[in-house]
Amino acid sequence: MLRLNGVETRYGKIVALRKISLEVKEGEIVALLGMNGAGKSTTLKTISGLIRPKTGTIEFMGKRIDHVSPEEIVRQGLIHVPEGRKIFPGLTVRENLVLGATGRKIPMSQVNKDMEEVLEVFPDLIPLMDRLGWSLSGGQQQMCAIGRGLMAKPKLLMLDEPSLGLAPVIVQNMFQTIKKINRNGTTVLLVEQNARQSLAISHRGYVLEAGKVAAHDTALKLLDGIQNAYLGAT
Ligand code: ATP
Numbered sequence: 015m016l017r018l019n020g021v022e023t024r025y026g027k028i029v030a031l032r033k034i035s036l037e038v039k040e041g042e043i044v045a046l047l048g049m050n051g052a053g054k055s056t057t058l059k060t061i062s063g064l065i066r067p068k069t070g071t072i073e074f075m076g077k078r079i080d081h082v083s084p085e086e087i088v089r090q091g092l093i094h095v096p097e098g099r100k101i102f103p104g105l106t107v108r109e110n111l112v113l114g115a116t117g118r119k120i121p122m123s124q125v126n127k128d129m130e131e132v133l134e135v136f137p138d139l140i141p142l143m144d145r146l147g148w149s150l151s152g153g154q155q156q157m158c159a160i161g162r163g164l165m166a167k168p169k170l171l172m173l174d175e176p177s178l179g180l181a182p183v184i185v186q187n188m189f190q191t192i193k194k195i196n197r198n199g200t201t202v203l204l205v206e207q208n209a210r211q212s213l214a215i216s217h218r219g220y221v222l223e224a225g226k227v228a229a230h231d232t233a234l235k236l237l238d239g240i241q242n243a244y245l246g247a248t
Pocket of ligand 1: 051052055
């Protein structure tokens with residue numbers, strides 16, 4: 015479904031991605047792991063067209079997208095929920111969700127139907143529909159941000175650190191919800207620093223180090239590797 019081949023991305027003279035190649039197959043959850051500054055967010059921004067790669071190719075559903083506009087990439091069904099839950103603070107939850115469907119050019123009746131489906135995934139948003147974005151807790155904002163992404167009916171949903179800054183019990187729920195979104199038919203590329211919990215719900219994973227793919231394997235094998243490194247260190 016998504017294939018990056020030899021992608022190099024720079025910020026001026028800083029090389030953030032050093033010829034990375036990765037693949038996400040239809041139906042998968044793929045975890046993209048790594049420390050701060052490893053290049054995870056840059057990878058998502060390069061895929062969604064916010065930054066242009068210097069070299070390499072990106073294919074989505076069999077078509078090159080590395081020189082396509084971000085708006086057109088969204089129209090093709092590739093949705094990026096950025097780090098930091100960027101919802102509109104002055105709009106209600108309902109308005110934030112409705113905005114997620116703009117670009118699909120569908121009647122309001124269909125928007126409302128899709129919103130009901132999103133609220134089945136995030137029932138905790140139901141009592142908050144008329145609340146303004148700024149007044150929500152971190153976890154509620156994250157649900158609203160992902161819910162808005164779902165309103166675009168993505169084929170591939172890219173989530174940047176959905177667990178960041180959330181209380182542990184809310185993090186658990188968040189990962190279970192991502193699993194549910196995937197079971198409902200959406201392919202997921204999940205950027206996380208929380209390696210164990212994200213691998214626990216993923217099929218495969220890639221580990222980025224200083225802009226390079228340092229390892230990639232099934233989630234089970236990567237989890238084993240973390241376990242062994244941990245046991246070896248104690
Ligand atoms: P984090 O979890 O902290 O966001 P990350 O793995 O997502 O980390 P990136 O944000 O992709 O990492 O950053 C990769 C590299 O690119 C880092 O060295 C970072 O300092 C650099 N970088 C990121 N954004 C910019 C920018 N706008 N201008 C210059 N350098 C940048």
